[in-house]
Amino acid sequence: MRLLATLMLVAMAALYAAARTLEPRHLAWGYVRAFAEAAMVGGLADWFAVTALFRHPLGLPIPHTAIIPRNKDRIGDTLASFLRDNFLVPRVVARRMRGLDVAGAAGRFLANPAGEGRLRRGASRMVAHLLESLDQERLGGMVRTAVASRLEKLDAAPLIGQMLGAAITEQRHVPLLDAAIQWTGQTLVANEPMIREMVHERSGSILRWTGLDETLSNRILTALYRLLGEMADDPRHPLRQRIEQALVSLADDLQNDPETRAKVMAFKADMLANPAVTGWLSRLWEQARAGLIRATRDPEAALAGRFGEALRQLGATLEQDARLKAGINQFARRATVGAVSAYGGGIVRLVSDTVRSWDARTVTSRLEAAVGRDLQYIRINGTLVGGLVGLALHLVDRLS
Known part of the structure; x- marks a missing residue:
């Protein structure tokens, strides 16, 4: 988009040069010259404005340019304050959570798993990769120790x-x-x-x-x-x-x-x-782990048996039981509000500190990648609008 906007500016400059040369031959070239001249002015002005947001135009330290790199810390603080004041306020979260039917969404997902195939397959692959990536011996020892500890108590x-x-x-x-x-x-x-x-x-x-x-x-x-x-x-x-x-x-x-x-x-x-019991716990964990990996690798097969039927029945119950649905939604609302109250300040500090830790080039590249196309459209529109304004002014001048 930057290349397209620049080519339009170059095209307007070439058109202006051609129209200026051919203007004595016919009055129409005067309108073309006025359009191209004003288009260049509009395109250059918007190029300067867009560039000044992210860097110094032509590398010149013109005052009030490179606005984003110079103010990245203030941008981070402002973004964090925006999150805190508009999203991470317990009463705001509670008000917005009232309109969310968490239990109904979970019930629909469980009762009609075929409609959520991509999500289920993605989650299954993630769980399978996680189980396979963990150290089997260390994880098995942790599980065995935890089970034995609970049994001892x-x-x-x-x-x-x-x-x-x-x-x-x-x-x-x-x-x-x-x-x-x-x-x-x-x-x-x-x-x-x-x-x-x-x-x-x-x-x-x-x-x-x-x-x-x-x-x-x-x-x-x-x-x-x-x-x-x-x-x-x-x-x-x-x-x-x-x-x-x-x-x-x-x-x-x-x-x-x-x-x-x-x-x-x-x-x-x-x-x-007894070593036999210890070995039995280890084999039990390995069997459970292997079963989980098989189930996550092939979620369709896992959901085709009794386990899948139980999940579908649970989903139907969540959809139909109004009291259960209300209880789950209330729990989800309270849990979310509690999490916001406990960790909202930490999230705000995380956003602010993360933006502060970025260097100016990182901030510039990320913001420009996010909104750069629209900013280049501003240059294109500025070129066209400037040309039309110049054409209109030339027409008024000729008519007067």
């Missing part, structure tokens, strides 16, 4: 006791107890030869000689099978009730008995110190 005994108590109250322990009885029966069947051998070895020689050891083995196994069968068939069997009472007592001890809680804490500490 967790008092698991009361939590286990509450879960066990709730399960007993809601009879959710019954299937587990039935499964335990069934497993005991299967174990007994699988180890029947071993039991018979144990009875045979511990029997006296008379019992072995008379064969009563085999009878004793049969009676022991029959009694055990009968006991397990009765426990499986009768929910009120005395042994089952004693087991349930023991579970209730255990649930209470886990919540209230310091000795039991100390034993659980010691067991937990031993478990966390």
Whole structure:
């Protein structure tokens, strides 16, 4: 655009020279000369004005030129004050946030992900690159340490006791107890030869000689099978009730008995110190990291399963539930206003200090790159408008 404006000025100069030479031959060349002469004046004046904003015209230290480089610090302060007074005022932010439906926008994004493909793919690539660029060993160690630290601080005994108590109250322990009885029966069947051998070895020689050891083995196994069968068939069997009472007592001890809680804490500490658990945490993190990378690399596949369906349902809920939407919007408004109150001054200082840290050439190049095309249009328009004004003045002069 600068080249175009300069070529127009050169063209007006050439046209002026030609018109001045040809003016004696015809009156029309006088109008052309007046247009070209005034166009040169207008183009030169606007060239001087535009250039004076960013540098000294022709390198001459003319007063009140190179305005932006000389006043860059004041420009930075003014820009920072403008941001502070018009954007980073809590009441202004709160007023503008009232018209924003953050929850609705998030709901539409989640409910109709196909319409936001480019944004989702861009965010997915960014997350994938971030995960891949981080040091796997160091990040894994940090995650493992953080998880282990949280587990060490967790008092698991009361939590286990509450879960066990709730399960007993809601009879959710019954299937587990039935499964335990069934497993005991299967174990007994699988180890029947071993039991018979144990009875045979511990029997006296008379019992072995008379064969009563085999009878004793049969009676022991029959009694055990009968006991397990009765426990499986009768929910009120005395042994089952004693087991349930023991579970209730255990649930209470886990919540209230310091000795039991100390034993659980010691067991937990031993478990966390076990290298197998440490390796399991590391593998768990690697699997989670690999899964995240796969999901971010192929967001369409990730959103096609249950996870995607859950996100779409969440989006629909955000769009339809007025109370939830109002709560989220209120939270977003308060969070934004709080952030402005806490960090607005820092943002203002950042803008001011950043502009101050730039050298004059950087400020000039960046501002000229931002508005330079429009400024060159000023030169072009000045050339044309100046020419038209000169033509009009020449016409008035001829008519008078």
